[in-house]
Amino acid sequence: MTSREQILTSIRTALGRTEGQAATPLPPPMLRVPLMDPKALVETFVQNFEKLAGKSIVVGAASDVVPALVQIVQGKRVVASNAPYLETCGVRAMPGIQTGFTDPSAWREACVSADVGITRVDYALAQTGTFVMLASAQEARLASLLPLIHVAVIPRSRIVANLDTLFGILPAPAEQTSSMVFITGPSRTADIEQILVRGVHGPGEVYAVIVEQD
């Protein structure tokens, strides 16, 4: 018998089950979806994000994003993902921004040496101040991970109440991506004497630029 067969057989014997025996049905998932209006969603997100030492900037239109970013990227090496929304906002055209990569090694090198990574997010969770990012050809993983500063551009319509709401909208993430990540604030640890330190392996500073009229 293979290890697989042995393990499955041990399990069935222990549980008194036979191969192929159906399970009794599971009750539907417990999802509590609070109703929140758009203004409340933005306010709640900002409040919770800032509790995590996140820095938020709320702008009116997509065209207001670039001016908001000027101070943050000044004098720094910046990579931006290939997200179409960043194109719309004009971020990808900012002087000095490295973007448009199609070659994985060049992309990786750029992320390694960058100080700032700019991305869009797929969703944001208001009640926890969380970014939800799905890896894709337009949105690679490393921009929000390697550089010490991460800037997330968030269309207001992408802010939802909480995790439960997200799983209601996205019940099967694996169908869409090999990697869905929830990012809640800057990287941190309290491993040494329980003292909080930020920016251990992931970014130490995170910005959320929320676009109200997206």
Next chain:
Amino acid sequence: MKERVSLFVTCIVDQVVPQVGIAMTEVLERLGYGVDFPAAQTCCGQPAFNSGYREEAAAVATHFLNVFRDAEYIVVPSGSCTSMITHHFEDLFKNDSKLLEETHRLASRVWEFSKFLLEVAKVDDLGARFDGLVTYHDGCHALREMKIKGGPRRLLSKVQGLTLREMEPAEECCGFGGTFCVKFPEVSGGMGRTKVESIRKTEAGTVVSIDPSCLMQIQGVIDRERLPIRTMHLAEILASR
């Protein structure tokens, strides 16, 4: 004349702190209850059960069932003994449906003392008087298995002259744990000392609990440290005039 209540004083009260049983008797008689004490009573079997000797515990539990078969209300001055009877007797009689049924019928007639006063006698003011600063220790079985927390405090709030100051942290184990206290004395002692330190910080002169075993552990540590604090059972406070 109200109904009759039967006392199960517990082996510790019987042998070590009989004054708790005496106080309980006085309080119940003052309320108009006819109090009786089935003299064949001994123990609930918890020491054997907690040490993994289920057969031996079952023998003691069966004796308990026999002694209290005809009792209407059984009142117990201990959270841990009450919870042994109401929560764990059924673990002992899993293979005996007759005894199991008796156990379930019994469970509804067994009352920890403070619960009896509040929920059956429906009184919270016993006309008691006790001058001084007091702190209250929540025994773990009472707190977590029987969910007893506010009741004793309500009773204490009606005692004239008594000021209650809560200890911080409030819900930590005193370290008795039945045979644990002699199987792991160094750990039990450490836990007891931490508990006494929390008590000392309240500056209370008296620690009150509904569990005599906790009080025995706490008083033992207090006396070793020669602190001027005494332990008293809730019944003794409520019987004070």
Next chain:
Amino acid sequence: MAGAPTESFQKTLDDPRLQLAIYSATGRLVNHRAGSIRGDLLPEYQDLRTRAHEIKRHTIEHLDQYLEQFERNVVAHGGKVVFCRDAQEVADFVLGLAKERQAHLIVKSKSMTTEEIDFNERLEHHKLEAVETDLGEYILQLAHQRPYHIVAPALHMTRYDVADVFTKKLGVEKEVEPENQAKIARSVLREKFLRADIGVTGANFLVADSGAVVVVENEGNARLTSSAPRIHIAIAGIEKMIPRAQDLAVYLSLLGRSATGQPLSVYTSFLSGPKRQGDMDGPEEFYVILLDNGRTKLLVDPEKRESLFCIRCGACLNHCPVYRKIGGHNYPWIYSGPIGAIITPQFHGVTKHPWLPFASSLCGACAEVCPVKIDIPKVLLKLRAEVTEAKAREGQSGMERFAFRAFAWMMTHPKIYLPFASIGKKFLPVLPRIGPLAKWTSQRELPKAASQSFHNWWASNRGEGKQA
């Protein structure tokens, strides 16, 4: 108690610095948790616990089915599943793969399961370097120590201990500020992440309907471990399974709060398979190792089976008055605290460390805070009965069984017990301080002697013919 590491307990109890470190670190986690589950912030907390328990019960009771569903979905997304019976099979697989792919450097994120199987040691033996990347685990790896706590592995070390380790093992100048110590680790490990051939993570959850592994962390090292190297291997116990992605709403609401008081940990990765068409980064190969290592033994008993529901939050450790006195290194296995006390005897047999289920006052604080409602005291009580039964079978019961037989006989023969107790008490002051008496008096004074039993008082004051 016989067999318990009493001297080691005493050493830990006598170390005021260590006592303070354990008490304050766990105390902080206790307070943070309490703050995050307050009635106004999370009114559904008890409902969530009930649901979390029920979903795990369902999953564990149909585990074979969910493992098969999980496997199908991993494969459908381009990954591979490897069932391993024990530590050796895991090592053999990883070594074999490393050889085939000419891999020399492995980076690892925090995984108690890999500690359980001595993963790093087995690989080291074959000259394959596996570098821990979680800050606490990295420090411990350099110091050759075991984790002290499920969630806060280096809880017992001071910044000076860390400074020493870094100076000795990394050759850096002495640095005692935690923020700078983290910077040193970041820079050393960044180079490892980028050079590594294989990334090994654990998994907090395995999701059957998605073929996904979920990895929860705060530092970002697990994301790097699973994204930078070209091969990602996730190693998980078979009991980590949950049925649906949507069930994560329940578990993720409970995990961060129970562990550290965070509504969500900084990073939660939901990983299903290698990178997809067009992705610019992510692993090219994705493996999930499903480990038994004795878990199927824990499935057998319906009353103890819930020991497998654990989501490794560490709350039981933080609230345990025994753990908070003796610390993590005094438990015989890698899993410490109340959860360690119930799974260790089930994995290793009750007679290996017969004292372990008794090292508890049964206060129930653990059960009260367990997010999946494992009734730890109930399992401990059952294990205690199993220990005494095993000892009886092996003819090793000794004095204790005799003492409890005598106890039971006395307590069922009051006419003998009561006079015996009356007389016996009189001798208490002169009895030699041996056995249980000595154990009691080693830590505290004996109670004052009562002049008469309650039985005698009743007979004299309320008995037949006496007035109230």
